Amino acid sequence: MFTTGFKLFFGLFGAFVVAALIYGYSTGGDSVGPLSLGWKGAVGDHIGYGLLLALATASLMISVVLVSYRDADADAQARLQNLAEVPTDSTVTASFWPVSASFGVGAAVLGLVLHPLVFILGLALVVLSLIEWTIDAWADRATGDTEANRALRNRIMAPLEIPIFGALAIGVVVIAASRILLNVSQLQAVTVAGVVSALILAGAWLYVARPGQSRRLVRVLGAVAALGLLLGGVLAAVAGERDFEHHHSDDHNEESYESSSEPSEGENFG
Amino acid sequence: MTLTESATADPQVASAATAVTTSTPGSETQTLAQPFVTSDGSAIGRLFVMVSLLWAMFAAVIGALVAFGRSDAVEPAEVFAGLNAYFRMWTLYRVSLMLLVLLPLLLGVAMVVVPRQVGAANLAFPRAALAAFWSWLIGSVIMVVSVLAGGGWGALDGVTRNEGDAMALTLLGTGLVIVALLMGTLSLAATVIALRDAETSLLDVPPFAWSMLVASAVWLFTLPIAIANIVVVYADLRGRAAIAFGRAESPDIWLQLDWLFEQPAVYLMAVPVLGIAAEAVSAVLGTRFGRPEAIAAIVGIFALLAVGGWSQDYFTAPQDLRDGLVYVAFGLAAVVPVAALIGALGMQATQNPLKPQQLIDTRMIGAAAALLVLGAATVVGALRVIEPLDLLESSATWAVFHGVVTAVFIAAVVSMVHWSSELFDASVSKRASGASVLLVGAGGGLLVLSDLVSGFISEESDIMALALDGSVLLNVLNFVGSVTFALGIAAIVAAVAQAMRVREAAEATLQASTA
Numbered sequence: 005m006f007t008t009g010f011k012l013f014f015g016l017f018g019a020f021v022v023a024a025l026i027y028g029y030s031t032g033g034d035s036v037g038p039l040s041l042g043w044k045g046a047v048g049d050h051i052g053y054g055l056l057l058a059l060a061t062a063s064l065m066i067s068v069v070l071v072s073y074r075d076a077d078a079d080a081q082a083r084l085q086n087l088a089e090v091p092t093d094s095t096v097t098a099s100f101w102p103v104s105a106s107f108g109v110g111a112a113v114l115g116l117v118l119h120p121l122v123f124i125l126g127l128a129l130v131v132l133s134l135i136e137w138t139i140d141a142w143a144d145r146a147t148g149d150t151e152a153n154r155a156l157r158n159r160i161m162a163p164l165e166i167p168i169f170g171a172l173a174i175g176v177v178v179i180a181a182s183r184i185l186l187n188v189s190q191l192q193a194v195t196v197a198g199v200v201s202a203l204i205l206a207g208a209w210l211y212v213a214r215p216g217q218s219r220r221l222v223r224v225l226g227a228v229a230a231l232g233l234l235l236g237g238v239l240a241a242v243a244g245e246r247d248f249e250h251h252h253s254d255d256h257n258e259e260s261y262e263s264s265s266e267p268s269e270g271e272n273f274g
Numbered sequence: 275m276t277l278t279e280s281a282t283a284d285p286q287v288a289s290a291a292t293a294v295t296t297s298t299p300g301s302e303t304q305t306l307a308q309p310f311v312t313s314d315g316s317a318i319g320r321l322f323v324m325v326s327l328l329w330a331m332f333a334a335v336i337g338a339l340v341a342f343g344r345s346d347a348v349e350p351a352e353v354f355a356g357l358n359a360y361f362r363m364w365t366l367y368r369v370s371l372m373l374l375v376l377l378p379l380l381l382g383v384a385m386v387v388v389p390r391q392v393g394a395a396n397l398a399f400p401r402a403a404l405a406a407f408w409s410w411l412i413g414s415v416i417m418v419v420s421v422l423a424g425g426g427w428g429a430l431d432g433v434t435r436n437e438g439d440a441m442a443l444t445l446l447g448t449g450l451v452i453v454a455l456l457m458g459t460l461s462l463a464a465t466v467i468a469l470r471d472a473e474t475s476l477l478d479v480p481p482f483a484w485s486m487l488v489a490s491a492v493w494l495f496t497l498p499i500a501i502a503n504i505v506v507v508y509a510d511l512r513g514r515a516a517i518a519f520g521r522a523e524s525p526d527i528w529l530q531l532d533w534l535f536e537q538p539a540v541y542l543m544a545v546p547v548l549g550i551a552a553e554a555v556s557a558v559l560g561t562r563f564g565r566p567e568a569i570a571a572i573v574g575i576f577a578l579l580a581v582g583g584w585s586q587d588y589f590t591a592p593q594d595l596r597d598g599l600v601y602v603a604f605g606l607a608a609v610v611p612v613a614a615l616i617g618a619l620g621m622q623a624t625q626n627p628l629k630p631q632q633l634i635d636t637r638m639i640g641a642a643a644a645l646l647v648l649g650a651a652t653v654v655g656a657l658r659v660i661e662p663l664d665l666l667e668s669s670a671t672w673a674v675f676h677g678v679v680t681a682v683f684i685a686a687v688v689s690m691v692h693w694s695s696e697l698f699d700a701s702v703s704k705r706a707s708g709a710s711v712l713l714v715g716a717g718g719g720l721l722v723l724s725d726l727v728s729g730f731i732s733e734e735s736d737i738m739a740l741a742l743d744g745s746v747l748l749n750v751l752n753f754v755g756s757v758t759f760a761l762g763i764a765a766i767v768a769a770v771a772q773a774m775r776v777r778e779a780a781e782a783t784l785q786a787s788t789a
Contacts, residue, residue: 100311110413
């Protein structure tokens with residue numbers, strides 16, 4: 005009668021309502037305020053209380069939609085498609101998100117002691133993983149057909165995943181590359197950038213010229229390059245940037261740069 | 275000609291190849307990514323088994339060093355560069371044996387075996403089980419590294435600020451390890467309760483599955499209390515200067531958590547021993563136990579006596595709790611179910627004349643040894659709660675602990691032999707596993723004996739004895755016991771590694787034949 009998705013979101017609705025009530029009372033609400041949505045009396049902190057109630061409302065609406073449309077009910081969908089038999093494949097597909105959540109928890113644990121930023125990144129990874137995990141779990145039971153489930157999952161998540169992960173990947177590349185280039189001297193930075201660009205160009209040319217290349221080899225090379233960039237970025241970030249010398253003239257402000265490793269005046273622009 | 279006949283002359287590899295080809299439906303192809311993404315409960319169970327065996331080697335080495343450190347040959351501070359470091363290793367040895375070795379080892383075996391026993395195609399919540407494994411692994415690495423970096427569960431000789439931070443990491447790592455184990459436990463319990471064959475009642479499931487279900491309940495009742503303890507300690511530690519926890523006379527953190535390693539809570543590790551022993555003996559004899567409900571009741575009673583969160587005595591005066599009737603009754607009563615099972619299995623074994631092959635079967639020897647050592651541990655536990663003997667705060671506490679650890683490890687070896695085809699798709703060497711049982715049994719026996727005798731001889735309460743009171747002989751026996759125990763662990767690790775090599779060879783054979 006009640007579908008799995010309905011149970012999940014209805015449970016979330018209940019949890020958010022309780023959380024809103026507790027939050028309302030614990031932040032200065034009076035006896036009736038949080039219960040009457042602020043119609044009679046104070047609700048305490050308006051922002052937190054309102055946010056939790058908004059989440060509760062959204063969860064309730066989603067749960068109603070899910071039960072109305074018989075979401076993840078293979079029987080109902082089979083009847084709709086006039087299938088003679090209900091597909092019964094309930095394989096739990098392989099997923100990276102449980103491991104990702106574990107690493108997120110590990111990072112959060114480390115961050116509690118080492119640095120708040122690590123803690124926040126860990127929590128963000130946990131939240132992201134839980135969302136993806138939830139969608140995977142839902143998709144596995146959406147129909148009785150594994151292929152259809154995968155297509156459904158991708159139809160929902162790909163429009164979000166591709167831009168978000170793309171932006172994240174670009175961000176990581178930009179930050180890591182910039183840390184490396186800012187760590188080495190000016191001349192070395194130009195050299196590194198030139199060599200890496202040439203390597204990318206050569207690799208792409210080879211890939212196009214010889215389409216029979218092993219895809220596995222290309223993947224391995226890509227993974228090695230990504231890991232190298234990430235590792236180099238982290239090491240460079242730990243080592244810090246080269247020294248920048250700022251000169252201010254009377255006529256106009258102009259920055260000059262000087263590498264700490266090659267402190268010759270000839271390299272100054274100012 | 276079959277696939278397995280064509281490519282190898284090694285009968286072990288051929289047999290493993292057959293096992294690989296007929297393994298569970300839905301099992302995935304072995305790839306480098308598999309440990310990170312698998313939803314196959316058996317694969318996750320194997321990961322738990324492999325990594326916990328590696329941790330077992332680590333714990334055994336630490337244990338041997340600690341025993342060496344308190345022998346008369348050297349001073350503890352000489353081996354570990356300071357009294358605090360000795361204390362860190364002393365506690366790490368105990369915590370890692372329980373949380374990094376025995377509980378995950380049993381959990382791993384159960385994740386492979388129990389779903390098949392109850393007729394389930396896979397574990398319930400396999401993704402949660404995968405998250406449990408990785409969280410356990412990450413937590414265990416954080417815990418061990420932070421201890422090695424100067425953290426740990428308290429100190430004897432003051433701490434610096436950095437050591438205080440490392441202690442906080444140790445606590446968080448320990449908490450993460452326990453949460454992860456509980457997550458795996460939930461997955462396992464849900465499998466027995468919800469996914470078992472529709473026509474099988476709970477009392478009809480095989481003894482091992484039943485014992486793991488009951489053990490899961492005990493773990494779920496007891497371990498969260500340790501987590502609550504850790505939260506309290508962590509809040510205290512981060513809320514004020516770490517030096518407050520480093521008073522030389524007050525290793526407070528450990529004193530808030532040590533109840534987990536003392537009776538009755540220490541018995542929570544041993545509940546599955548009863549199930550493994552019952553199944554191994556029945557399998558060797560080739561007969562089913564006539565009264566399975568009796569086995570279920572015995573296991574249930576023992577599990578009940580292992581629920582131990584209530585025995586946390588840090589916040590009360592110890593004499594109020596540990597001299598109380600309930601504590602004494604739990605200590606005395608724990609002997610009964612173990613003795614009952616020994617009696618029941620003994621009667622079953624003597625119904626028909628035993629053949630020589632049955633008598634020397636590793637599973638039979640191991641099951642008998644595990645039950646006898648566990649029985650000895652519960653007897654020592656019973657002696658410990660008898661007030662006139664004055665053993666409560668003595669090293670007899672660790673005699674019980676070592677007895678339980680020895681029994682559980684032997685039972686784990688028996689399970690790896692008995693279910694080797696399910697666990698490894700290849701048989702575990704009987705010679706190496708037999709040697710492991712004997713070495714672990716002998717080493718554990720020496721540890722129990724030296725700790726117990728020292729407890730009797732000791733004139734002062736000193737539960738964290740830097741040297742066993744009594745004589746040089748006891749300390750030497752303790753060290754020899756630790757080394758023998760470590761050798762026993764090394765033997766089973768070698769046997770499992772050999773089985774895994776056979777499995778890999780079988781897979782290679784299969785791939786070559788397919789190609």
